[in-house]
Amino acid sequence: MLRDQSSLDLTVNGRIYPLEAVMAAAYTFLDRAYVLLDKDKNDVRVRLWPKEGRAAAATEGDFYNELLNEALRLKIAKQNQQVREMVINRALFAATNTNVEEEVLDRALDSLDNLDDLNLDLDSDNLDFLDDPLGIAVPWEEKFAADAKKKEGEGDKAAEKPGAPEGEAK
Amino acid sequence: MASTTLRFNAAIYSKAALEATREAYAEFARLAVAREGGTWVVDVEPLTADLAADVLALEIMNFALAETAHQKRGVSA
Numbered sequence: 001m002l003r004d005q006s007s008l009d010l011t012v013n014g015r016i017y018p019l020e021a022v023m024a025a026a027y028t029f030l031d032r033a034y035v036l037l038d039k040d041k042n043d044v045r046v047r048l049w050p051k052e053g054r055a056a057a058a059t060e061g062d063f064y065n066e067l068l069n070e071a072l073r074l075k076i077a078k079q080n081q082q083v084r085e086m087v088i089n090r091a092l093f094a095a096t097n098t099n100v101e102e103e104v105l106d107r108a109l110d111s112l113d114n115l116d117d118l119n120l121d122l123d124s125d126n127l128d129f130l131d132d133p134l135g136i137a138v139p140w141e142e143k144f145a146a147d148a149k150k151k152e153g154e155g156d157k158a159a160e161k162p163g164a165p166e167g168e169a170k
Numbered sequence: 171m172a173s174t175t176l177r178f179n180a181a182i183y184s185k186a187a188l189e190a191t192r193e194a195y196a197e198f199a200r201l202a203v204a205r206e207g208g209t210w211v212v213d214v215e216p217l218t219a220d221l222a223a224d225v226l227a228l229e230i231m232n233f234a235l236a237e238t239a240h241q242k243r244g245v246s247a
Contacts, residue, residue, distance in 0.1 A: 019182070020242065027239040034228040035235055038179045049228060 008048040008060050012067065015042055021071040022046065028066055033059055173215040174227040178234060180208045187237035188212060195230055 012022055022044045026035040034049040050059045132138065178188065185203075188210055192201040198221060202213040212234075214227045 023182075023235075023239050023242060026235055030232050030236055034232050036178075036231055037182045037235065039181050 006049060006056070008050070008056055010046040010048065010060065010063065011040075012044045012046060013042070014039075014044050017044070017067055017071045018074060019044055021067060021074050024070040024074070025063060025066040028070075029059075029063060032062070172223050173213050174223045176212040176214060176227055176231055176234075178210040178212065180205065180210055183210055183234055183238050184241055185210070187234055187241055190237045191230055191234045194233060195226075199226055199230070201230070 019039075022037065026037060026046065029035055029048070031051075032054055033051055036047040038045040038047070046063070048056075048059060048063065050056050135143065185205075188203050192203060192212075195201060197217070199217055200215045202215075204211045204213075212230070214223065214230055216223050216226055
């Protein structure tokens with residue numbers, strides 16, 4: 001065939017190096033050599049014509065190294081295929097599932113509406129950081145002191161009534 | 171003009187790749203693609219005399235391999 005004298009004929013065991021790896025290695029060699037692939041049962045035959053300025057022996061050695069590199073890369077890619085797919089699926093699912101974000105936004109807007117219902121002047125410039133329009137900062141004892149006194153008073157009156165069972169006012 | 175014949179194993183090289191090669195080199199050479207059993211036979215006839223037929227055939231061979239590799243690898247290439 002073409003330039004028979006300067007070509008290198010290599011036979012690659014197809015049971016060790018899959019065709020995909022051979023093809024990938026050949027692809028990376030397109031700038032260094034002209035490559036023709038052929039198949040013979042389980043083996044892949046590679047014919048290389050080194051381009052000008054390339055030593056045939058060096059090209060052959062480099063091709064074997066590249067072949068090993070591609071075969072290993074392919075093997076690792078297959079081993080990690082499930083993990084890669086899972087990570088990508090999760091990333092895509094999180095990016096496209098806007099229902100969760102909408103729900104959170106709706107809840108936030110609802111809570112803002114509730115604040116409006118209270119008619120509080122929260123946006124006023126007069127509001128100081130010490131102001132407490134919702135009464136959040138008032139201690140429990142102060143807030144319910146009046147109620148507790150009322151209950152105590154009612155309890156004393158009930159205890160004074162004759163025939164009232166003990167402990168009922170407590 | 172002198173033509174060169176290339177033979178590609180059909181188990182490795184796809185028809186689509188060879189068709190893409192034929193289109194890519196249409197302005198430099200006339201390529202006739204035919205199937206003979208498990209082999210694609212490509213006749214390369216350069217359109218101008220200044221192109222060396224054997225070198226052009228080698229370039230076409232590399233292009234066909236690159237196309238096949240691209241198509242096999244798909245989007246992950």
